[in-house]
Amino acid sequence: MSPARTAPPHGTAERAADEAQGSGAVVLTDVVKRYGRGPGAVTALDGVSLSVRPGSFVCLLGASGCGKSTLLSLVAGLDDLTAGSITNVDRPVAMMFQESALFPWLTVTGNIEIALRVRGVGRAERRRKAAELLETVRLTGFAHKRPHELSGGMRQRVALARALAQDASVLLMDEPFGALDAMTRDLLHDELERIWRERELTVLFVTHNVREAVRLGDQVVLLSSRPGRVLNTYDVGLERPRRIDSAPVAELAAEITDALREEVARHAG
Amino acid sequence: MPAEVLGAKEKDDSRQTVSGLDELERVPVSDTRWGRFGSRLWAGTWPKVLALVLVIGAWQALFVSGWKDPWVLPSPLTVWEDLSSYMATPDYWQAIGITLQRAVTGFALSVAVGSALGIAVARFKPLRAAIGSLITGLQTMPSIIWFPLAILLFQISESTIMFVVVLGAVPSIANGIISGIDYVPPAWKRVGAVLGMRGLTLYRHVILPATLPSFVSGLKQGWAFAWRSLMAGELLVIVAGQGSIGALMQGAREFSDSARVLTWIITVLVIGILVDALFRAADNRIRESWGLNQDR
Ligand SMILES: Nc1ncnc2c1ncn2[C@@H]1O[C@H](COP(=O)(O)OP(=O)(O)OP(=O)(O)O)[C@@H](O)[C@H]1O
Ligand SMILES: [Mg+2]
Numbered sequence: 001m002s003p004a005r006t007a008p009p010h011g012t013a014e015r016a017a018d019e020a021q022g023s024g025a026v027v028l029t030d031v032v033k034r035y036g037r038g039p040g041a042v043t044a045l046d047g048v049s050l051s052v053r054p055g056s057f058v059c060l061l062g063a064s065g066c067g068k069s070t071l072l073s074l075v076a077g078l079d080d081l082t083a084g085s086i087t088n089v090d091r092p093v094a095m096m097f098q099e100s101a102l103f104p105w106l107t108v109t110g111n112i113e114i115a116l117r118v119r120g121v122g123r124a125e126r127r128r129k130a131a132e133l134l135e136t137v138r139l140t141g142f143a144h145k146r147p148h149e150l151s152g153g154m155r156q157r158v159a160l161a162r163a164l165a166q167d168a169s170v171l172l173m174d175e176p177f178g179a180l181d182a183m184t185r186d187l188l189h190d191e192l193e194r195i196w197r198e199r200e201l202t203v204l205f206v207t208h209n210v211r212e213a214v215r216l217g218d219q220v221v222l223l224s225s226r227p228g229r230v231l232n233t234y235d236v237g238l239e240r241p242r243r244i245d246s247a248p249v250a251e252l253a254a255e256i257t258d259a260l261r262e263e264v265a266r267h268a269g
Numbered sequence: 270m271p272a273e274v275l276g277a278k279e280k281d282d283s284r285q286t287v288s289g290l291d292e293l294e295r296v297p298v299s300d301t302r303w304g305r306f307g308s309r310l311w312a313g314t315w316p317k318v319l320a321l322v323l324v325i326g327a328w329q330a331l332f333v334s335g336w337k338d339p340w341v342l343p344s345p346l347t348v349w350e351d352l353s354s355y356m357a358t359p360d361y362w363q364a365i366g367i368t369l370q371r372a373v374t375g376f377a378l379s380v381a382v383g384s385a386l387g388i389a390v391a392r393f394k395p396l397r398a399a400i401g402s403l404i405t406g407l408q409t410m411p412s413i414i415w416f417p418l419a420i421l422l423f424q425i426s427e428s429t430i431m432f433v434v435v436l437g438a439v440p441s442i443a444n445g446i447i448s449g450i451d452y453v454p455p456a457w458k459r460v461g462a463v464l465g466m467r468g469l470t471l472y473r474h475v476i477l478p479a480t481l482p483s484f485v486s487g488l489k490q491g492w493a494f495a496w497r498s499l500m501a502g503e504l505l506v507i508v509a510g511q512g513s514i515g516a517l518m519q520g521a522r523e524f525s526d527s528a529r530v531l532t533w534i535i536t537v538l539v540i541g542i543l544v545d546a547l548f549r550a551a552d553n554r555i556r557e558s559w560g561l562n563q564d565r
Binding site for chain 1: 284286287288290291454456457459460462463464465466470474475478479481558559560561
């Protein structure tokens with residue numbers, strides 16, 4: 001099991017990735033992903049290159065359908081790439097999905113413990129770790145509830161705890177707070193920022209909410225639509241803790257929104 | 270500007286806001302389970318009582334009309350008297366015991382065979398291509414069609430009955446598992462894959478638990494088929510020395526004892542209803558704990 005996954009025919013890309021490995025926790029080199037074959041094929045990603053520094057928080061931003069989820073699936077190893085290569089320093093990576101996708105036949109603790117169990121953690125240790133993770137996402141009193149008894153925001157926190165239980169240094173998040181109300185989302189931003197710091201995670205966070213991206217990211221990577229390519233990378237030099245409604249966040253968000261609008265408008269003509 | 274910037278007080282504030290929000294989001298669970306249970310019981314009961322009264326009324330009317338001689342079609346009261354006196358004898362309970370034992374054995378065998386078959390067919394593509402539609406086809410076969418073959422294979426014996434019961438129940442149980450596996454939400458499988466599960470581990474921790482509702486409805490249907498096949502079998506294949514429901518019923522028919530035949534019909538109906546209630550309760554429990562019953 002080599003940490004590098006390469007589409008078979010591209011040797012040069014592999015070399016490039018190997019060279020880049022030193023600088024990034026996740027390095028994507030000329031990643032191409034096509035769904036289907038022949039005239040009906042959809043090119044979701046077309047030559048995406050990206051290097052995520054260890055310990056950084058990178059937000060991927062793009063219009064709907066531009067290939068953000070595809071990109072995360074590729075990094076997580078859920079899907080095979082068509083061409084290019086992806087190098088992860090640490091595999092497997094943890095991932096959190098758009099919908100919480102908790103298992104309804106397990107309780108809240110059960111959902112967290114399953115991640116530990118697959119890794120071969122013993123029963124007592126599992127229980128201890130799960131309690132600790134529940135404390136981390138502030139759901140201590142809800143250990144024995146079923147997922148359907150929780151609100152959407154709480155479910156996403158359980159999903160976060162489950163992802164953290166994987167104990168991977170890289171965490172992929174696919175629009176995890178997309179379906180939540182603004183108040184809950186703001187709070188979860190604070191919580192996520194805290195956890196990211198405490199655990200020194202590398203986070204690759206997908207969103208189509210520009211302010212959310214600026215609020216959270218060290219870097220915001222703007223993707224183009226159909227085919228997905230990296231349009232621009234913004235370094236967010238703002239001091240933390242940030243607030244989503246602060247002026248500097250709004251200012252940078254406005255700039256990125258303009259770029260995003262321009263990109264979307266390009267498809268109108 | 271590392272973590273220390275967040276002072277202790279601020280951290281506490283955030284914790285409090287989070288739990289405040291959680292409190293607001295919590296669905297208040299009223300603790301009147303028994304009250305709810307009672308009213309649900311009543312809501313489920315009165316239509317049944319009404320239906321029963323209507324059926325008995327119609328039966329009585331038919332009896333009074335003199336359409337058939339009273340020894341061919343006895344009145345509800347006569348049958349009731351026969352039933353209640355018969356229930357006081359060990360014969361009655363012994364017959365039910367023999368029949369239920371066959372049912373349980375046959376059903377357990379069917380669950381084992383059906384589950385293994387279902388998983389195998391769902392897992393291996395060539396197997397599905399080969400026998401997937403055959404299983405569905407078998408499901409449409411009336412069980413009585415198997416008896417001539419079964420009798421040739423096993424003569425008049427317990428095995429004959431088991432053979433037909435298992436053939437009747439296996440397809441439904443296998444199909445329950447197959448469709449359950451086919452419709453496991455892809456999101457759950459992706460979670461499993463991300464958590465590092467593959468092959469058997471994925472089956473054990475994600476796919477099989479996810480098929481549970483479908484499996485239970487397959488079981489329920491399988492039971493119905495097993496029970497019907499068993500009744501057909503007991504009426505056709507009278508194994509010497511085994512006073513099962515079917516055997517005693519055939520005996521009653523030979524003595525033209527209509528009241529006794531009706532007694533057994535009622536008994537079989539009641540057993541069917543009770544077992545169905547058991548499956549329904551299991552099904553409800555699962556739906557409740559999975560949150561699939563949230564329309565109330
Ligand atoms: N399994 C698939 N088969 C065929 N096409 C697919 C498949 N998955 C995704 N696509 C296509 O690839 C493109 C990118 O999809 P993807 O889900 O990655 O977009 P996204 O950026 O995550 O969108 P959203 O913001 O709506 O979640 C879309 O055009 C989609 O139709
Ligand atoms: Mg998506």
